[in-house]
Amino acid sequence: MTQTGRPRGFDTDEALDRAMEVFWRHGYEGASLTELTGAMGINKPSLYAAFGNKEGLFRKVVARYADVEMAYARDALDQPTARDVAAALLRDNVVALTRPDRPAGCLSIQGATACGTDNAAIADFLAASRLTGESALAARFARAVEEGDLPPEVDPTALARFLSVVTEGHAVHAAAGVRRDQLHQSAEIALLAFTAAAYPAR
Amino acid sequence: MTQTGRPRGFDTDEALDRAMEVFWRHGYEGASLTELTGAMGINKPSLYAAFGNKEGLFRKVVARYADVEMAYARDALDQPTARDVAAALLRDNVVALTRPDRPAGCLSIQGATACGTDNAAIADFLAASRLTGESALAARFARAVEEGDLPPEVDPTALARFLSVVTEGHAVHAAAGVRRDQLHQSAEIALLAFTAAAYPAR
DNA sequence: ACATTTCTGTACCGCTCGGTATGGAAGGAA
């Protein structure tokens, strides 16, 4: 049976993209329903019918963000060597954080900032999703150890944590307005560090 | 002439310390006047008489934070060599971010998160103060180049930026609940990277 | 003792927040 009744007057994914930009710029609490509905071009009842409530909307936005805006992180894992993985991750991350057609920084970090007691669940959710990415990276480096790409004495978890830390630091810096080329300098130093830590024999 | 009239019933610095903890935990917007006055043990009119308004209170809190909680960063600059500066900064920073008697993370980053349009001035203020610390670090490394401690081909600004990035990444990680020893692992890798970048000849 | 100055407590202000009730408009199915 096909859909009966009046069809929805807006595209869901497009509305999510508009909402993403608002959350990205102002954080979870900083984004008001008035600003969200204004950017999405819909009214509050439509928002609540389509996405449940503000938290439901935000979670769907984050899911879409992970799908679309963080594809580079998944792609980086496909590089053949651990060093190539680190290089691709660091470089593409800097590019993603400083796209001129996007707010500076990272939704996961900008959005988590405003957390007033009750909204601690939001901050926990974002922190957990970030650590999930770190785990995937650690698993990739563990595989590199098994494959003989990395020497057996290195700690894949520590390497992944270091890269994750640098990534988050770049997000904070980017949000403060630091330019792309300046972040690339920092990423190159981090890559140097990664190489020194991952291939101590050299 | 001595102070006339009824004397203030609370200690200013002690009240600032209480307020600091609230801002540190919830950010600027996330900290409500109700929670602030409750933690400080005073009423709203007393707060406004003593500190002007919420923003004035926050700025005084940040000043005290820089004085007291970030003394380690200034002390690190006194180390004799650039590598010792980096080592002290990275290690003491991890310790400061994970003190059991303090909220996890860093006031400057936790506090800047909630920035709803009008309060963008707060976020800018915090970002600028962070970049000021980075400049001091760059100046210290420039001195190291002049002294022959660092080779002339290294870029002091890039080194300082890298350390600042790692520091901020650790703050984000610490706020997510990552343990002190795990951050120390990451700091050691960062120190390795710093050494590789700062002394390329070795 | 009195006047003066300052701080404190209560109660309140306008405003915006996230969230919702309700009536009508719009489109598909018969």
Added chain:
DNA sequence: TTCCTTCCATACCGAGCGGTACAGAAATGT
């Protein structure tokens, strides 16, 4: 055309926000 389901628009809700008016309490100077 009629019915029925779904969506859209206005207007509103209670609660909490940052900030303040005002009166009473406490301490000093004379």
